[in-house]
Amino acid sequence: MMPKKRDEEAxxxxxxxxxxxxxxxxSFSEKEHVGAGGQPEEVEVLQNNLSGKLKNPLADLSxxxxxxRVEEFAHxxxxxxxxxxxxxxxxxxxxxxxxENIEELTESDKEALRREKTHKWHQPFxxxxxxxxxxxxxxVQGMDQSAVNGAQEFYFAEFNITDVWLQGLLNGSPYLCSVxxxxxxxxxxxxxxxxxGVIFIGCMVSFITGIWMAFADTWYNLLxxxxxxxxxxxxKSTTTPIYGAECSPxxxxxxxxxxWQMWTAFGIMLGFIAGVAFGNVKGLEWRLILGSTSxxxxxxxxxxxxxxxxxxxxxxxxxxxKAYKALRRFRYTPVQAARDVYYIHSCxxxxxxxxxxxxxxxEFFTRPRNRxxxxxxxxxMFMQQFCGVNVIAYYSNxxxxxxxxxxxTALIASxxxxxxxxxxxxPAVYTIDTFGRRNLLLTTFPLMSILLFFTGFSFLxxxxxxxxxxxxxxxxxxxxxxxxxxxxxGEGPVPFTYSAEAYVRASSPFYVTAKKKNTTDRNxxxxxxxxxxGMSFATATCWGFNFIISLTWPALLAAWGPxxxxxWYACWNLFGFVYAYFCLRETKELTLEELDxxxxxxxxxxxxxxxxxxxxxxxxxxRKDVAQRTELYEWM
Numbered sequence: 336m337m338p339k340k341r342d343e344e345a346x347x348x349x350x351x352x353x354x355x356x357x358x359x360x361x362s363f364s365e366k367e368h369v370g371a372g373g374q375p376e377e378v379e380v381l382q383n384n385l386s387g388k389l390k391n392p393l394a395d396l397s398x399x400x401x402x403x404r405v406e407e408f409a410h411x412x413x414x415x416x417x418x419x420x421x422x423x424x425x426x427x428x429x430x431x432x433x434x435e436n437i438e439e440l441t442e443s444d445k446e447a448l449r450r451e452k453t454h455k456w457h458q459p460f461x462x463x464x465x466x467x468x469x470x471x472x473x474x475v476q477g478m479d480q481s482a483v484n485g486a487q488e489f490y491f492a493e494f495n496i497t498d499v500w501l502q503g504l505l506n507g508s509p510y511l512c513s514v515x516x517x518x519x520x521x522x523x524x525x526x527x528x529x530x531x532g533v534i535f536i537g538c539m540v541s542f543i544t545g546i547w548m549a550f551a552d553t554w555y556n557l558l559x560x561x562x563x564x565x566x567x568x569x570x571k572s573t574t575t576p577i578y579g580a581e582c583s584p585x586x587x588x589x590x591x592x593x594x595w596q597m598w599t600a601f602g603i604m605l606g607f608i609a610g611v612a613f614g615n616v617k618g619l620e621w622r623l624i625l626g627s628t629s630x631x632x633x634x635x636x637x638x639x640x641x642x643x644x645x646x647x648x649x650x651x652x653x654x655x656x657k658a659y660k661a662l663r664r665f666r667y668t669p670v671q672a673a674r675d676v677y678y679i680h681s682c683x684x685x686x687x688x689x690x691x692x693x694x695x696x697x698e699f700f701t702r703p704r705n706r707x708x709x710x711x712x713x714x715x716m717f718m719q720q721f722c723g724v725n726v727i728a729y730y731s732n733x734x735x736x737x738x739x740x741x742x743x744t745a746l747i748a749s750x751x752x753x754x755x756x757x758x759x760x761x762p763a764v765y766t767i768d769t770f771g772r773r774n775l776l777l778t779t780f781p782l783m784s785i786l787l788f789f790t791g792f793s794f795l796x797x798x799x800x801x802x803x804x805x806x807x808x809x810x811x812x813x814x815x816x817x818x819x820x821x822x823x824x825g826e827g828p829v830p831f832t833y834s835a836e837a838y839v840r841a842s843s844p845f846y847v848t849a850k851k852k853n854t855t856d857r858n859x860x861x862x863x864x865x866x867x868x869g870m871s872f873a874t875a876t877c878w879g880f881n882f883i884i885s886l887t888w889p890a891l892l893a894a895w896g897p898x899x900x901x902x903w904y905a906c907w908n909l910f911g912f913v914y915a916y917f918c919l920r921e922t923k924e925l926t927l928e929e930l931d932x933x934x935x936x937x938x939x940x941x942x943x944x945x946x947x948x949x950x951x952x953x954x955x956x957x958r959k960d961v962a963q964r965t966e967l968y969e970w971m
């Protein structure tokens with residue numbers, strides 16, 4: 336094995352192509368076993384100024400030096416059988432925009448490299464197979480969350496559970512487990528079992544707890560089963576997007592990771608369908624509804640056996656031959672796989688350098704830039720729950736019964752909420768990069784507030800039982816359905832995407848043209864050393880407030896009635912609008928330098944900038960011929 340000093344000569348200062356699942360909630364503490372390192376002086380600069388602009392770590396090397404280091408790398412990592420491919424791949428990684436002038440490439444190599452830019456969805460079968468696997472894992476997640484909606488009325492009656500706090504605890508116990516255990520055990524699980532192993536374990540837990548819940552004979556047995564299910568929710572929500580991102584090429588990674596939200600919404604809809612399907616099976620209603628959640632994870636467990644492990648995980652564990660073999664199944668040509676192996680390896684060395692000698696939690700809370708990023712990530716995660724969406728996801732059946740519907744009709748009406756949520760999650764893949772994260776929130780927060788106020792005050796309309804006809808139900812259903820439609824492109828996809836971007840954002844050199852940055856590739860953003868802590872914090876925030884929502888809604892409904900309870904969350908949406916306008920940074924289309932400038936700006940100055948911009952927005956609303964205002968990062 337070559338000396339460490341020699342290893343550190345091979346790369347520069349970028350982490351721009353380390354695969355990570357943005358919006359995924361990674362909490363991995365990785366012990367890197369990589370060599371062929373970088374230029375020490377550049378690493379030192381980056382360690383002292385982590386907001387510096389990341390670049391291609393191979394760009395400054397001469398051709399002769401690059402090829403020499405590639406040969407050393409191949410000897411060290413037992414990759415001599417693909418040395419020729421590594422040489423050509425490294426040359427492509429060094430200069431991805433000038434492949435036509437790389438004489439070592441064959442015409443078939445060049446055609447494959449051109450095609451990955453012009454036909455980004457032309458991928459090998461295994462890439463689509465892996466995508467289906469990730470979609471299945473997301474469906475498991477969504478169904479685990481929503482099946483309780485149709486089941487709870489039945490098991491409350493069977494176990495005679497009348498205490499509203501016990502009802503909330505029983506429904507919310509999976510999320511309590513996720514925030515206390517699930518989000519924080521992902522690191523050791525990934526270290527020992529890999530990405531595939533963690534997904535398999537998570538689905539196995541979902542499979543077992545689904546059957547366990549179906550056969551529970553007491554309320555506390557059901558409570559324990561639901562609590563254990565939280566281990567699966569925490570593991571899958573953090574690992575599956577990571578696995579998909581690490582296996583996919585950069586030019587489709589953003590869209591694939593965004594599909595986690597879309598297929599989770601589909602799983603939520605399936606949970607509602609289970610409620611409708613089994614709601615009339617006398618004596619077995621809730622058992623079949625909860626037991627049906629074991630079906631999707633069973634198929635995911637079978638499918639995962641045929642998928643390769645994450646190439647990056649293999650490299651982290653110093654198993655480069657298997658990493659190359661896995662990438663060969665995910666890429667069409669050997670040169671594409673060799674390019675990614677050498678480039679990812681180069682960036683892993685830099686990431687290891689960034690971690691050396693640092694207390695991650697101390698850096699997370701004491702560095703103002705990281706603290707402001709955490710503040711923004713906390714806000715979007717908090718508001719994803721306190722916008723009120725999961726009140727509807729978990730309790731819509733009870734809400735529609737409050738509006739005068741019978742049990743069966745309420746189950747069908749609840750299914751409508753799941754359909755709206757899923758259908759309008761599909762265009763979110765487009766809208767999130769077209770309109771920006773902050774703009775989507777500023778548009779949807781006031782709309783969600785209005786719709787929740789409308790829904791809450793609709794309960795003041797006389798119900799059909801009081802001689803008021805169907806007007807109350809019609810208004811309640813309209814308000815809830817429209818709320819789900821507005822939520823899906825806003826607070827649905829934004830939180831996990833924003834949280835990942837808050838810590839770092841950069842573009843892969845492989846897929847950016849000279850004319851325009853590929854803005855859909857938001858997950859090419861590469862992790863700085865603080866990524867793991869930041870995303871663990873964000874994910875735990877999400878599940879923690881999810882538990883609070885689940886726990887408190889029955890008590891809130893009993894104390895304030897539906898009008899007061901819906902108005903409570905409507906007011907939180909107004910708060911979200913005000914906070915987002917004055918304090919939330921936009922991350923769309925910002926380079927890493929610009930992003931660091933924005934987060935290095937104090938929240939007070941950020942609020943002052945947007946206070947000074949109020950006349951501009953007012954004039955723009957009244958007439959369009961207004962002078963363009965100075966951008967925030969330029970105003971600073």
